[in-house]
Amino acid sequence: MRRNRTPYSGQGFRPGRRALAVGTVLVAAFLAAATAIGMALPAQAATSLRSLAETKGRYFGTEMTGGDLGNGSLTGVAAAQFDMLTPGNEMKWDTTERSPGVFNFGPGDQIVSFAQAHGMRVRGHNLVWHSQLPSWVSNLPLNQVQSAMQNHITTEANHYRGKIYAWDVINEPFNEDGTLRQDIFDRAMGSGYLGIALRAARAADPAAKLYINDFNIEGVNAKSNALFSLAQSLLAQGAPLDGIGLESHFIVGQVPSSLLTNMQRFANLGLDVAVTELDDRIPLPASSNNIQQQGTDYGTVVNDCLMVARCVGVSQWGVDDGHSWIDGTFPGFGAATMYDRNFQPKPAYNASAAALGGGSSTPPPGTTSLVSAASGRCLDVPQSNTTNGTQPVIWDCHGSANQQWAVSGLTLRVLGKCLDAPPNAAAGTKVQIWDCNGGTNQQWNLNASGTISGVQSGLCLDVNGNATANGTTVILWTCTGAANQRWTRG
Ligand code: XIL
Numbered sequence: 416m417r418r419n420r421t422p423y424s425g426q427g428f429r430p431g432r433r434a435l436a437v438g439t440v441l442v443a444a445f446l447a448a449a450t451a452i453g454m455a456l457p458a459q460a461a462t463s464l465r466s467l468a469e470t471k472g473r474y475f476g477t478e479m480t481g482g483d484l485g486n487g488s489l490t491g492v493a494a495a496q497f498d499m500l501t502p503g504n505e506m507k508w509d510t511t512e513r514s515p516g517v518f519n520f521g522p523g524d525q526i527v528s529f530a531q532a533h534g535m536r537v538r539g540h541n542l543v544w545h546s547q548l549p550s551w552v553s554n555l556p557l558n559q560v561q562s563a564m565q566n567h568i569t570t571e572a573n574h575y576r577g578k579i580y581a582w583d584v585i586n587e588p589f590n591e592d593g594t595l596r597q598d599i600f601d602r603a604m605g606s607g608y609l610g611i612a613l614r615a616a617r618a619a620d621p622a623a624k625l626y627i628n629d630f631n632i633e634g635v636n637a638k639s640n641a642l643f644s645l646a647q648s649l650l651a652q653g654a655p656l657d658g659i660g661l662e663s664h665f666i667v668g669q670v671p672s673s674l675l676t677n678m679q680r681f682a683n684l685g686l687d688v689a690v691t692e693l694d695d696r697i698p699l700p701a702s703s704n705n706i707q708q709q710g711t712d713y714g715t716v717v718n719d720c721l722m723v724a725r726c727v728g729v730s731q732w733g734v735d736d737g738h739s740w741i742d743g744t745f746p747g748f749g750a751a752t753m754y755d756r757n758f759q760p761k762p763a764y765n766a767s768a769a770a771l772g773g774g775s776s777t778p779p780p781g782t783t784s785l786v787s788a789a790s791g792r793c794l795d796v797p798q799s800n801t802t803n804g805t806q807p808v809i810w811d812c813h814g815s816a817n818q819q820w821a822v823s824g825l826t827l828r829v830l831g832k833c834l835d836a837p838p839n840a841a842a843g844t845k846v847q848i849w850d851c852n853g854g855t856n857q858q859w860n861l862n863a864s865g866t867i868s869g870v871q872s873g874l875c876l877d878v879n880g881n882a883t884a885n886g887t888t889v890i891l892w893t894c895t896g897a898a899n900q901r902w903t904r905g
Pocket residue numbers: 416417418503504586662692740
C-alpha cells in the first residue's frame with residue numbers, strides 16, 4: 416500500500432631463498448587457478464558501518480521487508496554492515512491485526528529472527544499510525560477506539576517483549592502546520608491518545624525505549640516546534656516518552672541546516688533522539704554531482720548525530736537503491752540510499768564511514784576474499800576483531816576488510832594480522848589471527864588443488880565439521896581435498 420503525501424522533504428619477515436621460490440610457484444599456481452574461476456573484485460567497504468558506529472557508542476541500522484529476506488546479496492550486506500533492523504511493514508497494524516482481535520506476528524517474527532541471528536537489535540515500527548491502518552479501526556464508533564488501540568498496543572508490544580530496543584509507539588501524528596492529524600485516534604481521544612498509547616506500551620514492554628516518530632521534523636520548523644511542545648507536556652504529565660525519531664527522508668542537497676540544533680533541543684529535554692528512516696532522494700537520472708552531494712548529506716547527518724550525546728544512532732530506510740520505497744512513492748526520484756542496485760557502496764557510504772572515523776572504502780590492493788568451496792561463504796574475522804587469538808569463521812561474503820586476505824610471501828594477512836596456527840597445533844585445532852612474526856606456523860601453502868596447508872603442521876584449513884552455517888570455525892585437519900578444505904578467490 417502506497418500513500419500519497421506531501422513530499423518529505425607492515426611487519427614483513429624474510430623467508431629463506433628456498434621458501435621464497437616455493438612460495439612464488441605456489442602462489443602463482445593458486446592465483447592462476449583462482450583467476451580461472453574468479454570474478455572481478457568489486458570495490459568494497461574497508462570496514463563495516465556497524466563496527467564503526469559501535470566504537471562511537473552508536474548503532475547504524477537499516478530497514479528490511481519480509482521479501483528482502485530472500486535476497487542473499489541484500490541480507491549479506493545488511494548483516495555485515497548494520498546492527499539495528501527495522502521491519503518495513505511487518506509490524507504495522509494492517510499486518511499484525513487485520514481483523515479485530517486476530518493477530519498475525521509471523522512476518523514480524525521473521526524479521527526479528529533474522530536480526531537476532533546476525534547480532535542486530537530491532538526497532539519496532541509501529542504501534543499507532545493513521546496509515547496502513549485497517550479500515551475496521553478507522554470505521555469504529557469513537558467510543559470503541561481507545562480500547563481497540565490499547566488492546567493492539569498491549570498485545571503487540573507484549574508479543575515482542577524483550578526483543579525490541581525501541582518502539583515507534585506513535586508514528587507521524589502531526590500535520591505540516593503543527594496541528595495534530597485528525598485521524599481516528601485524535602477524533603476519539605483528542606491529544607490525550609499519545610499519553611494513553613505510551614502508557615500501554617510501557618506496561619507491555621517496560622524495557623523498550625518509547626518513541627514518537629515523524630517526518631519533516633528534522634529541522635526547526637512549525638511541525639518540530641509543535642512536537643517539541645507536545646514532548647514537553649507529555650513529560651510534564653509523566654508520560655513514558657523516551658525518544659524522538661527523526662525519519663529524515665531528505666531530498667538531495669536539502670538537509671536542514673538546523674538539524675543539529677533541533678536534535679540538541681530534544682536531547683536537552685532528557686530524550687534520546689534517533690535518525691530512523693534516512694534516505695536522500697535524487698531526481699532521476701541521478702547526476703554524478705548529486706551522487707556526490709548525497710555523500711555530503713549523509714556525512715552531515717552522521718556528523719550531527721555524533722555531535723549530540725543523546726543521538727543514539729542512524730538507520731537508513733532500506734539497504735540499497737533497488738529495494739527502497741522512494742522510487743515507487745516519489746515518481747521521478749530514486750538513488751536514495753548508500754548502496755547502488757548492485758550493492759556497491761556509493762559516496763554516501765564512504766562519507767558515513769568517514770564521519771564515523773573509518774578509512775578508505777576500497778580494499779587494499781592485492782587482497783582477495785577466500786571462498787570455501789563447500790558453502791560459498793568467505794573466510795572472515797568475526798566483528799573485525801583484531802585481538803590476537805581471534806578465530807576466523809566462514810560468513811556470507813561481503814568484501815569488507817575483515818574478509819580481505821593479502822597473500823604476502825607465504826603469509827595470509829588480514830586487518831594487519833597474520834593467519835596463525837597456535838603452538839602445538841594438531842588436527843582439530845582452530846586457527847587464529849596473531850601479530851605477524853615470521854614463524855612457520857604463520858606460513859601457508861596455497862595448493863593448486865585449492866587446499867591451504869600449514870607449513871609447520873602440514874595440516875589443511877578445514878571448515879569445522881563440514882558445516883556450512885555462518886559462524887562455523889576453521890580448524891586444521893589432515894588434508895583430504897574435500898570441498899570443506901578447498902578455497903577459491905572470490
Ligand atoms: C513505507 C514502506 O517502506 C513501504 O513499503 C510502504 O508501502 C509504505 O510505508 N514513514 C514511515 C514508514 O514511518 O513506515 C514508511 O514505510 C515510510 C515513511
